[in-house]
Amino acid sequence: MSVPVIAELLKKHESELLQEWIASQRAAGIRTDLIDEGTVLNNSRELLKLLSIAALGGIDDLGSAEWKPVRNMIEALSRTQSRQGFSPSETATFVFSLKEPLFAKIQANCADPASEMLKASQLLDKLGLYSMESYMTGRESVIREQQESMLELSTPVVELWKGVLAIPLIGSLDSNRTQIVMEALLEKIVQTESEIAIIDITGVPTVDTMVAQHLLKTVTAAKLMGARCIISGIRPQIAATIVHLGVELGDVITKSSLADAFSVALKELDIRLVKGSLR
Amino acid sequence: MVDKIPILKMGKFLLLSIQVDMHDQLAMDLQEDLTHQIVLHRSKGVLIDISSLDIVDSFIGRMLSHIAHVSRILDAKIIVVGMQPAVAITLVELGLSLDGIATALNVEKGMRRLEQMVEDDLSLELESGEDRDFSAEAGD
Numbered sequence: 001m002s003v004p005v006i007a008e009l010l011k012k013h014e015s016e017l018l019q020e021w022i023a024s025q026r027a028a029g030i031r032t033d034l035i036d037e038g039t040v041l042n043n044s045r046e047l048l049k050l051l052s053i054a055a056l057g058g059i060d061d062l063g064s065a066e067w068k069p070v071r072n073m074i075e076a077l078s079r080t081q082s083r084q085g086f087s088p089s090e091t092a093t094f095v096f097s098l099k100e101p102l103f104a105k106i107q108a109n110c111a112d113p114a115s116e117m118l119k120a121s122q123l124l125d126k127l128g129l130y131s132m133e134s135y136m137t138g139r140e141s142v143i144r145e146q147q148e149s150m151l152e153l154s155t156p157v158v159e160l161w162k163g164v165l166a167i168p169l170i171g172s173l174d175s176n177r178t179q180i181v182m183e184a185l186l187e188k189i190v191q192t193e194s195e196i197a198i199i200d201i202t203g204v205p206t207v208d209t210m211v212a213q214h215l216l217k218t219v220t221a222a223k224l225m226g227a228r229c230i231i232s233g234i235r236p237q238i239a240a241t242i243v244h245l246g247v248e249l250g251d252v253i254t255k256s257s258l259a260d261a262f263s264v265a266l267k268e269l270d271i272r273l274v275k276g277s278l279r
Numbered sequence: 280m281v282d283k284i285p286i287l288k289m290g291k292f293l294l295l296s297i298q299v300d301m302h303d304q305l306a307m308d309l310q311e312d313l314t315h316q317i318v319l320h321r322s323k324g325v326l327i328d329i330s331s332l333d334i335v336d337s338f339i340g341r342m343l344s345h346i347a348h349v350s351r352i353l354d355a356k357i358i359v360v361g362m363q364p365a366v367a368i369t370l371v372e373l374g375l376s377l378d379g380i381a382t383a384l385n386v387e388k389g390m391r392r393l394e395q396m397v398e399d400d401l402s403l404e405l406e407s408g409e410d411r412d413f414s415a416e417a418g419d
Contacts, residue, residue: 186364193384220376221367226360226383 005116006123007055009105010048018048020101028093034084043094047073059123062130074127075134082138091135095128155181157188164265165194166258168233170203178214182221189227196265197222200258202233212247219252228268230254232261284309286316292393293317293355296328306342313346317353323400324393325350328386330361340375347380356396358382360389 010017021044022037030040050070057066074095081091099121106116155177157167167185185197199215201207219229232255234242242249255261266273284305287294293316299305313325327343347357358381362370370377381396383389 182368183364186367189384190364193388195384195388217371221364221371224359224367224370224377224382225362225364226385226388 004055004059004119005106005110006059006102006120007052009102009109010052010055013105014048014052017098017101017105018045020104021048021098024097024100025094028097029090031086031090034086043077047077048098055123059119062123062126070127071130074131078131078134079138082135083142088132088135092128092132095124095131099124151177151180155184157184159188159192159194160198160262161266161269161271163192163194163269164196164198164262165189165192166198166200166262168200168203168258172205173211173214175210175214178211178218182214182218185218186221186225189222189225194227196228196230196268198230198232198258198261198265200233200261201231201238202235202258204233204238207238207241209245209247212242212245212249216247216249216252228253230261230264232256232258282308283312286313288316288320288322291321291323291397292390293320293322293325294328295325296331298331300334301332301339301342303338306339310342310346310349314349314353317350317355322355323397324356324358326386326389326393327357327359328361328389329359329366330363330385332366333363335366335369337373337375340370340373340377344375344377344380347377351379356381356393356400358389358393358396361385 018041022041025040025044026037030037047070050073054067054070057064061067062071077094078091102120102124103117106120107113110116155167155169157165160166165185165188167181169181173181185199188194189197199218201215204211215231219231222229230253231249234254234256253261253264255264282305284295284297284299293313295309295313301309316322317325325346327346332339343359350357359377360383362382381392383392
């Protein structure tokens with residue numbers, strides 16, 4: 001197989017292409033607040049070099065081993081850009097802006113510019129799509145990390161008294177989060193040998209059948225282990241919703257505020273608080 | 280392979296600790312053995328410790344509630360103690376809430392609770408006994 005025309009062009013006109021590419025990137029607008037031109041220049045030079053090497057082995061299959069350095073570089077660049085706050089189109093422009101100078105070179109140097117241009121266009125489109133994909137993967141990993149850290153942050157189990165635990169739930173509950181809440185609560189019950197656990201849902205904006213079912217599961221699991229649960233912080237609208245949905249709370253104790261639930265817990269443990277009269 | 284789970288007698292209570300993987304035959308034997316022991320010692324309560332049980336399936340769950348029902352008929356209270364969080368979650372997910380079985384966090388708390396339950400029962404019996412005597416006298 002002969003060496004593709006594009007590979008020859010890339011090799012022959014590398015420095016010219018680089019300059020024109022940078023110019024076209026500059027025309028499209030470089031985010032100087034996020035990246036300096038020196039870095040752009042370096043990145044472009046390196047990618048061009050890798051491209052010209054990879055293109056020698058054929059430009060049809062980007063999945064092949066020859067293209068691996070190019071793919072790695074684009075992947076790394078796009079990921080970093082997604083974290084630095086570049087927009088998707090800015091990230092894609094980096095690759096797509098090479099089209100213009102490359103096409104100009106093909107036009108000037110080829111006997112059959114149309115077919116070569118089509119090939120080059122296909123190649124750059126693939127690379128551009130690949131950079132988009134990497135960009136999205138980068139974004140998704142950021143979202144996933146944030147979700148995880150939110151999960152860890154949002155499920156503290158606190159000990160109010162010896163034998164009384166409270167778990168203040170804040171934000172909407174989904175099955176994933178409820179699972180973590182349930183596990184955290186049960187682990188803590190074992191650890192502290194608590195007999196009463198108060199689940200406070202003041203910070204939960206909405207309660208639907210799923211959430212109610214999850215809460216009931218938690219209560220039942222705690223009961224199996226020998227601890228009693230009190231649900232507190234039920235707002236009027238939520239109480240109405242629960243009744244409206246026909247959720248049967250059974251014999252679960254419910255209180256409107258955490259304070260009420262706490263006093264019930266103290267009563268169950270046979271502890272009385274007396275206002276100090278000494279002084 | 281363990282072929283029998285020991286049942287210990289402690290005063291008027293029976294104590295049994297499940298520390299091995301339950302298989303079907305073992306569970307059946309345990310049920311039979313336990314009912315015999317309850318009748319033999321006229322036990323008032325049974326404490327089952329499952330703190331070393333990590334794996335549970337619907338069969339074990341059903342077996343526990345079966346034992347509880349049989350014991351109730353034989354007039355013995357039953358309490359299950361020391362269930363691991365993972366086991367509790369599994370049972371709930373399986374839809375087995377072990378209704379009607381008392382539970383406690385550990386053996387110590389369980390024993391106290393069992394004593395209380397039996398005591399309540401005894402005082403209730405005494406009261407109703409007095410009532411009957413009184414009405415009998417009034418009838419004379």
